[in-house]
Amino acid sequence: MNISRTVGHALRTLSRNRLRSFFMMLGVTIGVASLTALASVGEATQQETMRRFKRMLGTFDIVIINPGGSSTRGMPSLTTSPPVLKPGDAAAIASEVALVKQVAVMQFAFGIDVEYADKSASPSVMGVSPNWNEVRGEDIALGEGITAEDDETTARVAVIGEDLRRLLFGGEDPIGKQFRISGVPFRVKGVLASRGVGPGGASMDNTLAIPVATASRRLFNRDYYTGMLAQLRDPERSAEAIEDIKALLRERHGIVPPGEDDFTVTSPQAQIARVTDIGSTLSRVMIGVAVIATLIGGAVIMSLMLIAVSERRREIGVRRAVGASQRDIMVQFLIEAAVISFAGGLVGIVLGVGGTLVATTLAKLPPAIRWSAIAGSALMAIVVGLVCGLQPAWRAANVAPIQALRS
Amino acid sequence: MIEVDHIARTYTRGDGTPVPALKDISFGIAKGEFVTIRGASGSGKSSLLNILGCLDTPTAGTYRLDGEDVSHHDDQRRSHVRNRKIGFVFQSFNLLPRTTAVENVEIPALYAGGHVDRGRALAILGRVGLGDRADHYVTELSGGEQQRVAIARALMNDPPLLLADEPTGNLDSAAGESVMALLTELHREGRTIVLVTHDEGVAAHAKREILIRDGLIASDRPQGRDAATARQSA
Ligand SMILES: Nc1ncnc2c1ncn2[C@@H]1O[C@H](COP(=O)(O)OP(=O)(O)O)[C@@H](O)[C@H]1O
Ligand SMILES: [Mg+2]
Numbered sequence: 001m002n003i004s005r006t007v008g009h010a011l012r013t014l015s016r017n018r019l020r021s022f023f024m025m026l027g028v029t030i031g032v033a034s035l036t037a038l039a040s041v042g043e044a045t046q047q048e049t050m051r052r053f054k055r056m057l058g059t060f061d062i063v064i065i066n067p068g069g070s071s072t073r074g075m076p077s078l079t080t081s082p083p084v085l086k087p088g089d090a091a092a093i094a095s096e097v098a099l100v101k102q103v104a105v106m107q108f109a110f111g112i113d114v115e116y117a118d119k120s121a122s123p124s125v126m127g128v129s130p131n132w133n134e135v136r137g138e139d140i141a142l143g144e145g146i147t148a149e150d151d152e153t154t155a156r157v158a159v160i161g162e163d164l165r166r167l168l169f170g171g172e173d174p175i176g177k178q179f180r181i182s183g184v185p186f187r188v189k190g191v192l193a194s195r196g197v198g199p200g201g202a203s204m205d206n207t208l209a210i211p212v213a214t215a216s217r218r219l220f221n222r223d224y225y226t227g228m229l230a231q232l233r234d235p236e237r238s239a240e241a242i243e244d245i246k247a248l249l250r251e252r253h254g255i256v257p258p259g260e261d262d263f264t265v266t267s268p269q270a271q272i273a274r275v276t277d278i279g280s281t282l283s284r285v286m287i288g289v290a291v292i293a294t295l296i297g298g299a300v301i302m303s304l305m306l307i308a309v310s311e312r313r314r315e316i317g318v319r320r321a322v323g324a325s326q327r328d329i330m331v332q333f334l335i336e337a338a339v340i341s342f343a344g345g346l347v348g349i350v351l352g353v354g355g356t357l358v359a360t361t362l363a364k365l366p367p368a369i370r371w372s373a374i375a376g377s378a379l380m381a382i383v384v385g386l387v388c389g390l391q392p393a394w395r396a397a398n399v400a401p402i403q404a405l406r407s
Numbered sequence: 408m409i410e411v412d413h414i415a416r417t418y419t420r421g422d423g424t425p426v427p428a429l430k431d432i433s434f435g436i437a438k439g440e441f442v443t444i445r446g447a448s449g450s451g452k453s454s455l456l457n458i459l460g461c462l463d464t465p466t467a468g469t470y471r472l473d474g475e476d477v478s479h480h481d482d483q484r485r486s487h488v489r490n491r492k493i494g495f496v497f498q499s500f501n502l503l504p505r506t507t508a509v510e511n512v513e514i515p516a517l518y519a520g521g522h523v524d525r526g527r528a529l530a531i532l533g534r535v536g537l538g539d540r541a542d543h544y545v546t547e548l549s550g551g552e553q554q555r556v557a558i559a560r561a562l563m564n565d566p567p568l569l570l571a572d573e574p575t576g577n578l579d580s581a582a583g584e585s586v587m588a589l590l591t592e593l594h595r596e597g598r599t600i601v602l603v604t605h606d607e608g609v610a611a612h613a614k615r616e617i618l619i620r621d622g623l624i625a626s627d628r629p630q631g632r633d634a635a636t637a638r639q640s641a
Binding site: 005009012016017314315317318319320321322323324325326327328401402405406 | 453457460462463482483486487489490491495497501502503505506510514515517518519523560563564
């Protein structure tokens with residue numbers, strides 16, 4: 001029997017026992033639908049995470065210098081950071097590392113109490129150098145940013161985030177208004193452009209920026225930084241710049257390898273790669289779950305086919321009597337299994353794509369149908385069908401015709 | 408056409424004990440003969456017919472079909488011989504359920520390579536008197552009609568040899584008579600027919616009868632009109 005005829009014959013045979021065919025299909029359908037949907041939703045999540053991360057990190061022509069060794073996690077703040085990054089370090093990097101154009105510094109603290117009239121909030125506070133917005137690629141939505149003069153005079157001025165503006169000032173024009181940070185009076189100078197939500201899903205607008213000199217001398221009384229951004233002259237040479245900065249900081253901090261660094265220097269690209277990696281681990285887990293579902297579907301096909309083989313012994317005997325070889329019978333059953341799983345796979349892909357669109361719409365993610373996942377699912381469905389059909393087909397081929405035909 | 412030389416067939420039961428169904432059988436059948444194999448139930452008739460039909464291989468001896476030793480063919484070649492040279496008719500019809508008459512008739516053509524000739528299948532159904540039943544599911548047909556569909560199926564690839572194992576065993580006498588009439592007609596057209604039965608009345612349709620007892624040939628003699636002629640001349 002040739003293949004196209006065998007496929008046609010298989011379709012007819014399968015349509016004669018619709019219920020059994022339906023249940024055989026179901027297993028593969030569920031597996032392939034979940035594979036398609038999970039892989040696609042995973043992809044959409046990953047893309048969205050990356051987009052948010054880029055938004056948080058701003059530009060790419062920088063390297064990020066944080067206090068603490070490589071095991072440090074999360075956003076360093078004044079309470080969690082070791083006091084190792086000093087103003088002298090920032091100045092040295094700016095003047096001694098040729099690849100660095102300028103250095104922006106920050107003192108960061110969470111949960112600082114602020115008050116205006118009868119309203120209060122506890123945003124994060126960023127003491128920043130005047131060049132921070134430029135280096136980080138941040139925009140001012142209203143009013144003005146922090147200037148060099150503000151820093152030199154340790155002016156009590158603040159640029160507030162969008163959440164804070166809404167919380168404290170509501171519909172009022174905030175510019176020029178007096179409010180208190182930890183009891184110290186400040187004047188609102190500007191409003192930061194909204195940054196939306198970060199990779200973790202939290203708002204990045206519940207914050208305010210003040211001059212770093214004001215922060216360190218008037219508010220926190222600390223002389224170390226929680227982060228520095230070195231802007232590069234040539235973003236292509238970021239790896240080189242990282243090594244130069246590391247060497248300089250080791251020298252200044254008296255660290256001799258193999259002694260461990262008390263700081264970390266990374267690029268936004270590297271940080272994104274790490275997050276993306278976490279994302280892809282997640283989608284690998286999801287795909288693993290879907291693969292298992294498909295394999296269970298395959299096991300269903302296998303057991304239903306084994307039952308079918310014993311029910312169809314007489315049919316097998318008849319076919320053998322009229323000239324079917326063992327190979328013909330084997331091929332017939334394999335094709336039936338492949339047709340079933342392919343059909344199940346197609347239905348699964350339709351359901352999976354539909355499910356993905358529903359899920360991404362509900363989660364307000366950009367829809368990401370992953371065609372490679374779809375092609376992979378279809379292929380896997382056929383392979384699962386063939387593999388799971390193998391044993392039943394072999395058994396069918398080895399039915400002894402004289403036994404099967406004895407009445 | 409058929410040469411059977413000291414054939415034996417011993418089955419092995421599930422518990423390993425051997426069952427000698429055929430012990431030592433030798434005979435020949437010429438092209439165009441109509442032979443019945445008669446014997447009590449369990450005497451080995453079906454075992455012998457299965458070997459003649461290349462569905463089974465003898466444990467000893469050789470079987471030649473058209474001069475070709477088919478007892479040592481592999482599965483592929485024996486399947487080819489079954490497909491081209493042999494048509495089977497069974498006691499229990501063995502049609503595929505949930506399948507129409509004409510689809511059943513076509514099955515041998517599926518394994519013959521080339522295209523399946525529906526026109527031929529329909530013509531054969533007409534030939535066995537079922538031209539108007541072609542698209543009926545076989546379960547809608549009477550026993551006699553089902554057996555005629557089975558005969559049509561056996562004729563699909565135009566084999567020279569027809570093997571029938573108690574073809575009237577499940578039929579009432581009228582339906583049995585019409586099936587025997589059909590087989591007799593096919594014999595007259597030149598087909599070689601070997602028919603297994605335990606019924607002397609059915610055996611009377613043939614020209615020669617081989618009697619089997621306990622896996623051995625008890626007698627092998629002419630039948631019916633030929634037998635009468637033989638007796639006259641004696
Ligand atoms: N597959 C088998 N395994 C074991 N014994 C069998 C098998 N087929 C037939 N027999 C035995 O062989 C003997 C001959 O059987 P069979 O050829 O079917 O006889 P008949 O067709 O004349 O009734 C019987 O005793 C039967 O029980
Ligand atoms: Mg029998």
